[in-house]
Amino acid sequence: MKNYCGYVCLFGKPNAGKSTILNSLLGFNLSIVNKKAQTTRNKILGILTENNHQAILTDVPGIIEPKYELQTYMVKEIKLALKDADFILYIIDSKEFNKDEFSSNLKLIEDKKYSVVLNKIDEIDNEKLIEIGNEINKLTKTDLIPLSAKTGFNIDNLKKIIFENLPESEFLYDEETTTDKPEKFFVSEIIRNNILTLFKEEIPYSVHIDIREFKEEKNKKDLINADIIVERESQKIIIIGKGGSMIKKIGQNSRKQIEDFLGREVVLKLFVKVKSDWRKDERYIKSLF
Numbered sequence: 310m311k312n313y314c315g316y317v318c319l320f321g322k323p324n325a326g327k328s329t330i331l332n333s334l335l336g337f338n339l340s341i342v343n344k345k346a347q348t349t350r351n352k353i354l355g356i357l358t359e360n361n362h363q364a365i366l367t368d369v370p371g372i373i374e375p376k377y378e379l380q381t382y383m384v385k386e387i388k389l390a391l392k393d394a395d396f397i398l399y400i401i402d403s404k405e406f407n408k409d410e411f412s413s414n415l416k417l418i419e420d421k422k423y424s425v426v427l428n429k430i431d432e433i434d435n436e437k438l439i440e441i442g443n444e445i446n447k448l449t450k451t452d453l454i455p456l457s458a459k460t461g462f463n464i465d466n467l468k469k470i471i472f473e474n475l476p477e478s479e480f481l482y483d484e485e486t487t488t489d490k491p492e493k494f495f496v497s498e499i500i501r502n503n504i505l506t507l508f509k510e511e512i513p514y515s516v517h518i519d520i521r522e523f524k525e526e527k528n529k530k531d532l533i534n535a536d537i538i539v540e541r542e543s544q545k546i547i548i549i550g551k552g553g554s555m556i557k558k559i560g561q562n563s564r565k566q567i568e569d570f571l572g573r574e575v576v577l578k579l580f581v582k583v584k585s586d587w588r589k590d591e592r593y594i595k596s597l598f
Contacts, residue, residue: 310361311361311477312361312363312477312478313361313362313363313472313475313476313477313478314362314363314364314365314475314476314478314479314480314481315364315365315395315396315474315475315476315478316365316367316390316393316394316395316396317364317365317366317367317394317395317396317397317398317471317474317475318367318391318393318394318396318397318398319331319366319367319368319369319398319400320369320387320390320391320397320398320400320414320417320423321399321400321401321402321414322401322402322405322410322414324402324405325400325401325402325405325428326400326402326429326458326459327368327369327400328353328368329428329458329459330398330400330426330428330456330458330464330467331353331355331366331368332458333458333461333464334357334364334366334464334467334468334471335355335357335366335487337487339353339355339368339487339488339495353367353368353369353488353490354366354367354488354489354490355367355487355488356482356486356487356488356489357471358480358484358486359468359472362472362475363475363480363481363482363484364471364472364475365481365482367390367393367394369387369390391417391418391421394421395475395476396421396422396423396471396474396475397422397423397424398423398424398426398467398471399414399415399418399424399425399426400426401425401426401427401428401441401445402428402429403427403428403429403432403433403437403438403441404429404432404433406427406444408444408448411444411445411448412448415448422474423451424451424452424453424454424470424474425445425449425451425453425454426454426456426467427442427445427453427454427456428456428457429457429458429459430455430456430457430462431457431460431462438455442455452470454466454470492523492571493520493523495570496520496523496533496535496567496570496571497518497519497520497535499563499566499567499570500518500537500559500563500579501517501518503559503562503563503566504516504537504548504559507555507558507559507562508547508548512544512547512548514588515539515540515541515544515588516537516538516539516544516548517537517538517584518535518537518538519535519536519538520533520534520535521534521535521536522534530573530575530576531571531574531575531576532575532576532578533567533576533577533578534580535577535578535579535580536580536581536582537556537559537579537580537581537582538582538583538584538587539582539583539584540583540584540585540586540587540588541583541585542583544583545581545582548581549581556579556581559579560577560578560579563577563579564577
């Protein structure tokens with residue numbers, strides 16, 4: 310039996326639902342899902358293997374105009390993922406469809422094999438869905454896949470289309486492998502997601518999580534020491550909260566989710582540190598990634 314394997318890039322604007330689609334395809338939560346935009350900073354690699362097909366899924370940061378060094382790095386990640394892709398899913402938020410924006414972004418992928426995924430169709434009526442479909446069909450003749458990642462509608466069909474567009478190739482990963490990221494990466498993402506959930510405005514985007522220590526000990530709880538890096542002292546005060554109330558809440562929520570993810574108990578220690586304007590510091594950004 311022939312094997313089929315290739316890289317599939319999930320491409321689109323922030324909050325289009327790329328991470329939710331990735332998680333739905335894999336059947337578990339690999340990537341941060343949050344209502345705040347730009348929650349994906351790194352290229353997340355998920356590996357979906359079924360029978361003689363292996364799709365290496367990349368969930369890249371949403372398309373943005375970079376305003377500081379961190380976002381410049383994120384844009385580079387998008388371009389690299391598009392270049393390496395054998396197949397692209399151009400994911401659209403049906404509630405936010407804009408014909409001119411769609412057409413402009415289409416130019417970035419027009420020399421690649423791609424399908425358009427119209428996500429969140431459960432949040433619009435049929436008349437609007439038909440209208441958007443007609444607009445898209447005027448601009449491209451590729452497959453248009455209506456989808457609701459939240460409800461799971463059409464996920465199986467999307468998976469089928471992905472597998473049909475993979476090149477003939479031997480598998481690049483063992484069949485049991487589901488990601489190329491280490492446990493430490495997902496621990497930092499869990500902590501960051503709790504900060505995204507608990508805080509508003511600029512604070513979540515000014516935060517980086519640095520896992521300084523991740524020690525697995527036999528017959529003991531794992532020890533995790535993590536620094537929450539912020540840009541200003543005022544942000545540090547907010548993250549810590551009155552009497553340490555907020556840092557305690559972040560720690561409690563994160564520890565439970567980390568234990569669920571790892572399947573074992575952990576001791577989680579959080580520290581808040583200030584690194585002024587770290588998002589604009591090219592040398593610091595390179596050291597993180």
